[in-house]
Amino acid sequence: MVILQKVVFSVSSGNLVIFSSKLKERFLTNLCLNFSSKISAKEDISLYEGVVGLEVHAQINSKSKLFSNSPVEFGSSTNTKVSFFDAALPGTLPVLNRSCIEAGILTGLACNCTVNKISTFDRKHYFYPDLPAGYQITQQFKPLAISGHIKFVVPGVMNNSDSYECMAYLKQIQLEQDSGRSFHVKDAKSLVDLNRAGIGLMELVFEPNLKNGTEAAALVKELICILKRIGTCSCELEKGTLRVDANISVNKIGDPLGIRTEVKNINSLRYIAKAIDYEIERQIEIIKNGGSVINETRSYDYTTKKTIFMRDKEMLQDYRFMPEPNLPPIRICDESDKESYKRLDNIPNIDEIKGRLPILPDTERSMLVKNYKLPLDMADKIVQSEGFRNAFEIAASRINDSSAICNFFLYNLQSQLNGRKISFKECGVSGNQLADLIELLVSKRISDATANDILQMLLNGDNRTAQEIVKEYNWFLISDEKELQELCLKVISEYLKVAKKYKTSGKQRYMTNLLRVLNERVNNRASIKDAEAVFKKLIQEKFKNQKDT
Numbered sequence: 001m002v003i004l005q006k007v008v009f010s011v012s013s014g015n016l017v018i019f020s021s022k023l024k025e026r027f028l029t030n031l032c033l034n035f036s037s038k039i040s041a042k043e044d045i046s047l048y049e050g051v052v053g054l055e056v057h058a059q060i061n062s063k064s065k066l067f068s069n070s071p072v073e074f075g076s077s078t079n080t081k082v083s084f085f086d087a088a089l090p091g092t093l094p095v096l097n098r099s100c101i102e103a104g105i106l107t108g109l110a111c112n113c114t115v116n117k118i119s120t121f122d123r124k125h126y127f128y129p130d131l132p133a134g135y136q137i138t139q140q141f142k143p144l145a146i147s148g149h150i151k152f153v154v155p156g157v158m159n160n161s162d163s164y165e166c167m168a169y170l171k172q173i174q175l176e177q178d179s180g181r182s183f184h185v186k187d188a189k190s191l192v193d194l195n196r197a198g199i200g201l202m203e204l205v206f207e208p209n210l211k212n213g214t215e216a217a218a219l220v221k222e223l224i225c226i227l228k229r230i231g232t233c234s235c236e237l238e239k240g241t242l243r244v245d246a247n248i249s250v251n252k253i254g255d256p257l258g259i260r261t262e263v264k265n266i267n268s269l270r271y272i273a274k275a276i277d278y279e280i281e282r283q284i285e286i287i288k289n290g291g292s293v294i295n296e297t298r299s300y301d302y303t304t305k306k307t308i309f310m311r312d313k314e315m316l317q318d319y320r321f322m323p324e325p326n327l328p329p330i331r332i333c334d335e336s337d338k339e340s341y342k343r344l345d346n347i348p349n350i351d352e353i354k355g356r357l358p359i360l361p362d363t364e365r366s367m368l369v370k371n372y373k374l375p376l377d378m379a380d381k382i383v384q385s386e387g388f389r390n391a392f393e394i395a396a397s398r399i400n401d402s403s404a405i406c407n408f409f410l411y412n413l414q415s416q417l418n419g420r421k422i423s424f425k426e427c428g429v430s431g432n433q434l435a436d437l438i439e440l441l442v443s444k445r446i447s448d449a450t451a452n453d454i455l456q457m458l459l460n461g462d463n464r465t466a467q468e469i470v471k472e473y474n475w476f477l478i479s480d481e482k483e484l485q486e487l488c489l490k491v492i493s494e495y496l497k498v499a500k501k502y503k504t505s506g507k508q509r510y511m512t513n514l515l516r517v518l519n520e521r522v523n524n525r526a527s528i529k530d531a532e533a534v535f536k537k538l539i540q541e542k543f544k545n546q547k548d549t
Contacts, residue, residue: 055245055246112170143173
């Protein structure tokens with residue numbers, strides 16, 4: 001094969017094929033790289049493993065941008081929140097936002113990082129229309145925090161016993177400014193909105209020690225819980241305040257890491273898992289068929305549920321990193337060297353900021369598992385829902401049935417909160433109100449359907465206790481067995497064909513029909529379990545002398 005500047009000529013076929021420089025590079029890479037990773041189609045793919053590392057960009061909760069006093073407001077009119085510095089007008093200088101530094105320190109401490117007492121800014125040069133200065137101010141070489149870890153729970157596929165704890169390792173957390181946003185419209189035009197340009201970001205770079213999409217999604221979910229708990233990021237993926245990039249490769253177990261691809265800007269937990277798992281399968285299939293994985297940037301197509309090619313990975317691009325000349329190093333102290341900086345009031349103190357840390361999710365989980373013997377999976381779900389733990393502990397102090405409390409929180413309550421698209425913190429229902437309601441349910445004084453009706457009333461703003469509501473509407477379960485038998489017998493007599501079909505076929509749907517009719521008549525005051533037992537007994541007696549048809 002003879003290779004010219006922009007022409008690849010196949011001597012064997014005599015065909016002349018014109019390649020662009022980009023296509024030529026991909027062709028040669030595919031031809032020459034990674035021959036050692038090729039396997040036969042018959043080889044067991046279970047010998048191969050996926051390796052995943054994440055890069056997460058979290059927008060810092062602050063009133064103004066990282067280096068200017070422009071306000072941070074989502075949904076503002078185009079280019080209305082832009083200062084002269086954000087637009088890179090000549091002569092403008094950056095002024096560092098102290099609140100962004102403290103947010104970065106707090107995040108580093110929450111992620112068990114070592115906070116560097118001296119960190120610096122660098123310029124990373126690249127040219128996009130939404131980056132007006134032609135460079136991004138970041139912390140490439142001396143970041144704010146390094147060497148952290150996050151423990152999280154990976155949910156089981158089949159049941160709670162499949163859940164397990166996993167550890168993710170953080171390489172570094174660095175502060176940097178966000179770019180603007182480009183919009184591509186008709187007639188091949190591109191428009192730029194600089195409202196986002198200059199907003200403070202925390203880039204969290206994780207080591208590649210995750211195995212699949214499920215672990216990656218669980219890590220991001222835990223990170224969201226941490227950032228919301230400490231208040232440094234709103235973590236609204238749909239608004240772009242948290243953006244996830246995944247670096248994915250495949251290698252034979254025990255071998256060095258394979259060629260990686262990057263999947264950019266995945267905007268939901270569900271699609272993080274799907275995109276990564278698809279990309280792992282895609283790479284294994286390529287290697288299985290004797291091909292080579294190409295180092296490239298891809299995106300996830302939410303329609304086809306596949307990753308698609310965006311551009312070649314710019315492995316050799318020279319970003320021309322250089323120290324930022326207009327910003328001095330960030331200096332941070334702790335109690336041991338506070339005296340050295342006593343004349344400088346604006347030096348952030350690590351120990352003072354550490355005192356702001358709330359109880360973190362991992363600690364909460366451990367407490368729930370230890371004190372209430374909850375399964376790991378249930379404990380994690382309680383922790384992940386903001387406000388649930390405190391309400392759970394109030395209920396658990398009055399009711400000796402942790403499993404029943406969990407089930408009510410995770411199914412009855414969470415279902416209604418999801419329907420209203422609010423969190424428990426926003427719903428206005430207190431832990432004591434929920435404890436009153438669960439107490440009635442556990443003691444079998446009301447039915448599950450009645451409990452849901454009362455919960456709906458509480459969420460609508462009813463300030464009465466559950467006991468008061470039940471008394472007013474007479475919603476207590478029917479406790480008189482004779483009364484329940486008479487009611488069931490009446491239903492059977494009116495729906496004789498349905499009762500007989502249940503007797504002859506034993507199919508549950510016929511019993512469900514009878515139970516539905518009964519509870520409609522008594523306003524959900526019949527216990528499903530008790531009523532079903534009565535129905536079975538009465539049906540057996542009624543048809544015992546009749547032949548099955």
